[in-house]
Amino acid sequence: MKRRKFLESGTLLPFLATGILKSENAQAAASDETLASDEEREFFYRPKGAWAADFIPFFAKGAFQLFYLLDWRHAEAKGEGTPWYRISSKDFVNFAEHGEMLKRGTKEEQDLYVFTGCVIEAEGKYHIFYTGHNSYLKQKGKPEQGVMHAVSPDLEKWTKITEDVFFAPAEIYEKNDWRDPFVFWNEEDKAWNMLLAARNTKGIPRRRGLTALCTSANLKNWKVAEAFYDPGLYFTHECPDLFKMGDWWYLIFSEFTDKVRTRYRMSRSLKGPWITPPRDDFDGHAFYAAKSASDGQRRFLFGWNPTRDGNTDNGPWQWGGNLAVHELSQESDGTLKVDMPNTIADAFKNKQKAVFKNGAGQFSQKASELTLSSRGGFSCSSAGLLPTLCRITATARFSKDTLGFGLMFHTDDDFEQSYYIRLEPTEQRLVFEKWPRERTEVFQMAELERPLKMSFDKPVTINAIIEGNKGVVYIDKAVAMNFRCYDLKEGNWGFFTAGGNTTFSNIALLTR
Numbered sequence: 001m002k003r004r005k006f007l008e009s010g011t012l013l014p015f016l017a018t019g020i021l022k023s024e025n026a027q028a029a030a031s032d033e034t035l036a037s038d039e040e041r042e043f044f045y046r047p048k049g050a051w052a053a054d055f056i057p058f059f060a061k062g063a064f065q066l067f068y069l070l071d072w073r074h075a076e077a078k079g080e081g082t083p084w085y086r087i088s089s090k091d092f093v094n095f096a097e098h099g100e101m102l103k104r105g106t107k108e109e110q111d112l113y114v115f116t117g118c119v120i121e122a123e124g125k126y127h128i129f130y131t132g133h134n135s136y137l138k139q140k141g142k143p144e145q146g147v148m149h150a151v152s153p154d155l156e157k158w159t160k161i162t163e164d165v166f167f168a169p170a171e172i173y174e175k176n177d178w179r180d181p182f183v184f185w186n187e188e189d190k191a192w193n194m195l196l197a198a199r200n201t202k203g204i205p206r207r208r209g210l211t212a213l214c215t216s217a218n219l220k221n222w223k224v225a226e227a228f229y230d231p232g233l234y235f236t237h238e239c240p241d242l243f244k245m246g247d248w249w250y251l252i253f254s255e256f257t258d259k260v261r262t263r264y265r266m267s268r269s270l271k272g273p274w275i276t277p278p279r280d281d282f283d284g285h286a287f288y289a290a291k292s293a294s295d296g297q298r299r300f301l302f303g304w305n306p307t308r309d310g311n312t313d314n315g316p317w318q319w320g321g322n323l324a325v326h327e328l329s330q331e332s333d334g335t336l337k338v339d340m341p342n343t344i345a346d347a348f349k350n351k352q353k354a355v356f357k358n359g360a361g362q363f364s365q366k367a368s369e370l371t372l373s374s375r376g377g378f379s380c381s382s383a384g385l386l387p388t389l390c391r392i393t394a395t396a397r398f399s400k401d402t403l404g405f406g407l408m409f410h411t412d413d414d415f416e417q418s419y420y421i422r423l424e425p426t427e428q429r430l431v432f433e434k435w436p437r438e439r440t441e442v443f444q445m446a447e448l449e450r451p452l453k454m455s456f457d458k459p460v461t462i463n464a465i466i467e468g469n470k471g472v473v474y475i476d477k478a479v480a481m482n483f484r485c486y487d488l489k490e491g492n493w494g495f496f497t498a499g500g501n502t503t504f505s506n507i508a509l510l511t512r
Helices: 015-016 024-030 137-138
Strands: 053-058 063-071 084-089 094-102 115-121 125-133 145-152 173-186 193-202 209-216 238-245 246-254 259-267 287-296 299-308 319-328 335-337 350-351 359-360 362-366 368-373 378-385 389-398 404-411 418-424 429-435 449-451 460-465 470-475 479-485 491-500 501-511
Touching: 053 115, 053 299, 053 350, 063 094, 063 115, 063 319, 125 173, 125 209, 145 173, 173 209, 173 350, 193 246, 209 246, 238 287, 246 287, 259 287, 259 460, 299 479, 319 350, 319 470, 335 389, 362 378, 362 501, 368 378, 368 491, 378 404, 378 418, 389 404, 389 491, 429 479
Parallel strands: 053 287, 115 173
Antiparallel strands: 053 063, 053 319, 063 084, 084 094, 115 125, 125 145, 173 193, 193 209, 238 246, 246 259, 287 299, 299 319, 319 335, 350 501, 359 378, 362 368, 368 501, 378 491, 389 460, 389 501, 404 418, 404 491, 418 429, 429 449, 460 470, 470 479
């Protein structure tokens, strides 16, 4: 049975809408990363024999408690629906697995699919507010989605309070889009607030999405209030998240109307107005449904890097994948930037010798510095085989006439095939590309690009982790881009430049 039949909302929608999800069994058969081959834990976390989506972070007991939606992608063997599982970590490198937290319901119950929500501590216990999703109920004329409630004394054993379920007011909002509750205490109003992904009943169909607001005095009875944020831009605002840092409030949500992105807005007040910053997203297509949590000192953003159908670079994006974590911080104007958490960076302690012997065009090495010259052409140099898991860092200085430069990997000996993490000064962007290109009219992988301010008189820092068919790169401790790379299984690594001169210094290849 295809998931398209019964999962036409929630974070699955952008993947369903583009024909990305196949049948459960077909996906399992097509994957080279199923139960049998999953013998070792991947560095970018996912559960063994399954995939993770929509992480719900909560800091407690001295660690980040990461609840998540688990998907086996095998309905016949594992049954229908998605439960909540939980892992915990202090460093995003080592994880403790705590197993299933919220069981999925039956076809007759609201929460056949236990979709996204939040975790809070209040009134002497822990609370989960979550989405109960069941398209079989929709076929019977009942709401497909409802907000549900569960409690626990210890984060381990959870009891569902089925009588607390509540639905969208049909006279205001579409009844089948009422999900992803985020609950917080509003100190100004002295009340509990709940943000929700909802849709207006009127307006341009693909632009009816909004962040709805409900209020409560007791965490049981909820009253619908005036919309929290309703710009009329997107189909829906998935996985809302809210926090304050310094003098600014930040509203985070994910959308799939313009691009598949996790975006944010900022305001001096919970009442708004909500400002859209010049760069309002955190990553590209390969990072979705991100929510944040803080340990009281630093704040982190937890999303997932999706797989691609058929394990090919041209395959449609799938729902679910591996955990991806960014650290959030502020610029002087209050806008947000992201960087690699230092605990992840520090996990790579073994520095490997990098000797650039092979190349094309003009190149020269002096200690840990590589200079590439390519006036009007292309130059590159490689330093041998890329390890399966590694971190690469470098600082780049480029001339004014440089068209593009960056890191290459899984490169063959004659440089005919390669992946490129390319910085383009003329376009002021960062892109991910494979050579040779499969389509001549597409110059990088669709939606794997990020706006990036660059100037030839300012050096650029590159910090990347590559693990097999996935990875992430950070530029200048501010801009991030996750990616997937299936077709070129292995190869060399190195640097390249086009149309100018680029010097790469402080080069380091680090392994665990």
